[in-house]
Amino acid sequence: MSVPAAFDYHSATSVAEAIALLQQYGDEAKILAGGHSLIPAMKLRLSQPEHLIDIGRITELSYIRQEGQSILLGAMTTYAQIERAELIKQHFPLLIDGVSVIGDQQVRNRGTVAGSIAHSDPAADMPGIILALKAEIILQGPDGIRTVAADDFFLGTFTTALEPDELITAIKLPLLPAQTGSAYTKLENKASHYAIAGSAAIVTLDNTRTCTAASLTITGAALQTSRATSVEAALIGKKLDPTLIQQAAEKAPDGLEFLSDIHGSQEYRRQMTIVMVRRAIQQAYERA
Known part of the structure; x- marks a missing residue:
């Protein structure tokens, strides 16, 4: 060993x-x-x-609470705590989707969202979900507290905006608007449970079922977790139906450099990314 x-x-x-x-x-x-x-x-x-x-004995870092129009997750909050939390079930279905398929129960009992995003593994579930939620990462160091938007936090494979003398103390999740649905789907490696291809989707609809806002991310398939801006643009302002959702999902590979290994070729990951994005959008739409 x-x-x-x-x-x-x-x-x-x-x-x-x-x-x-x-x-x-x-x-x-x-x-x-x-x-x-x-x-x-x-x-x-x-x-x-x-x-x-x-930092496992710092009890002040383990909590889930609402503050105004946001939900705060303390850095030592485990996946299992999130999975059971009514606040999370009520406001962020995609977060429940994500934590429920991480590893096994032992991993979920000890693993933390903050640890996962600090590690920034491109095959992990949490970076893509946190990015889709447009969360804010609260960091603390010798110069005090600063807040970094998720879009600015993930810099690359295993690379973040976290400085060597800082630690994550909390993750701030803005509440989603009315008539918003969210979902996370992935094709997982059956041994490690990491994503071969995964997608987090958030869509907001108006009373005519037209998409007024969208947030899409892709994880597992490429060199780093990324925002699917082409897919977002293809959804916003459109009345969603299966055909349009499929057409939007076809844009998911735009600009991605896909991985290739024993678990899947670049072409396989490309196709599975389209499938996962389509499924995530469809489920988010139904939940909205």
Whole structure:
């Protein structure tokens, strides 16, 4: 069995302590939340931090609450907590879609949305969902608190706007307008449950069932999670029906550089991306 390289373990009991440790050890340190992204990478020696800062005991970072027209998720809120939360079930069906197909129950009991988006794995579910929801990521470092829009947070494969001495403290999800539906669909790798191709879709309709707003993202199939702007443009201002939804979904591959591996060729992922986008839009439309 693979084992990580040697490291020093630090258990932070407050956000301030975690930030101080990040300042002290800089690029040599990694934050440990649920650990389901970081620990496997460490066991494969893909990540070799000299210092591991565990924030699991910072209880103030575990919550789901409404503040005005937004829902806040604390950074240590687990997938299982989200899956059971009535606030999430009421407002964000696609988030329930997503967390319910992550790994297995053990992973969902420990894994966190904040940890997943900090890792920014292009095959993970949460970056695409958070991007589709146009969430804001709340970061805290030695210079205080700052907020970064999801569109500006994900910079590339395993790369985000998070600075080495910062940690995510919360994710802010704006409430969706009336007559809005959302959905997440994916074709998953049966062993890892990561997405071979996945899509998050949010559509808002008016009283004539015309789409007035749309947010579409694609995950798993390409080098990084991305917004499907061509699909969004093809939906907005149109009265949706199966034919139009299919035509919009056909634009999903525009501008993407598809992956190719033992789980699927570029062409296979291209076709499955179209299928997943179509299914996500259709389900979001029905929910709206």
